Amino acid sequence: MSMMDHNLVDHGGGPPTSHAARTSVDALTGPRDIVPDKVFTLTAEPGKISLSSGGSIDGWTFNGTSPGPEIRVREGDLVEIKLYNKIPDLGVTLHWHGLDVPNAQDGVAGLTQEAVPNGGSHTYRFRAEQVGSFWYHTHQASSEAVAKGLFGSLIVEPRTRPAVEDITVLSHVWNEEISAFGTADTMQRKRIKPGTPVRIRLTNTGINPASDTTSTEFLLTGTPFRVTAIDGTPLHGPTELRDTTLELANGGRYDLSFTMPDGPVRLVDRNAPDAGLLLEPNEGGPVPTLPEDPPAFDPLSYGSPETPRFTRFDRRFKLILDDGLSFHDGVFGLLPMINGTQFPDTPTLMVRENEVIHTTLINRSHEVHPMHLHGHHALVLSRNGVPSTGSPWWTDTLDVRPGEIFEIAFVADNPGIWMDHCHNLEHARNGMVMHLAYE
Ligand code: C2O
């Protein structure tokens, strides 16, 4: 594939033969001949991951830690990240989940690059055009490799950084049983002065151990708050919530904003309420108790008033998420399927640049499928026939629960060949993967 070849060519690899060629190389791979604004090095290596409870896990790290180092850049930055792999017998890549980078930078092994073998390296370059909360993770054998620690957060700040206490929380399930915020499987305390504006960037990296049939439910108590962004995209005029559960898709992100009150604020995963984040004013105060039967946050009634109204659709796709008896990758059993097929027999969504694409997602299975489209953000038009009220929201990882039907739309504005898959990475491993490709 020519896109891949271009990506393997660095500065010295031979000049483009014409201006047109140069433009298209840059468009697909990102600029190669400009000094980057931010440079990072991430080395994948085995390591001991220490949990706050005192236990430790033999896992896989970036630069000796998991979550790996936070990549925090500014809007417009040209970012260069050099990946080295020191994990024996494992290929590694870096995928920038939610950031719509040029195709060749997307880090999908076997699709946009070859996985970096033990002893190898690969350099990624992209311009950080979208402000918001993202994360990075390896995209080769990811159901195992992400679970073992190959992930970290990726934050793109606006050009003028707001004066807020900015807290990044990566919720992760270790060893398929320990739910933690990063490595905190106990209550993690942090002092914050009352009156301070706080933003929590919450990312759900993992499989929900409680059940495949529900998404992870978080609970923020002790303060009124607003959900100010979903999947890195801001919501406008969000209403104030209190004691509300926040169901978050595997791979999805919520930004939560509030002003630090006079008493403590607590954020937990409802299924593992002993772990979590406890923000305390200097005076301390009683730890907020968890409400018994809190209502659930519903993004359907939310969104940005500035979202486009699509007046035409150039193509429509219908995707039925189901399961069936099948054999895939050494597993026989009831396996997740898309339109009755499994990868590589799943449909490829063929589009042309600038087309407006309408997609219907129908979940006929008994499990939640957090569907993640690479390289694009989709606007949620309706759920179960009920339109998003006047202000649909943008998503890159949409939880489709059993029995649900979603209509979504996106603009085909990022040429290449892209993954579209379930972010329950176990489901993806079992074949719940398809491609979006440009004609
Ligand atoms: Cu977060 Cu295809 O992945």
Ligand code: CU
């Ligand atoms: Cu799934």
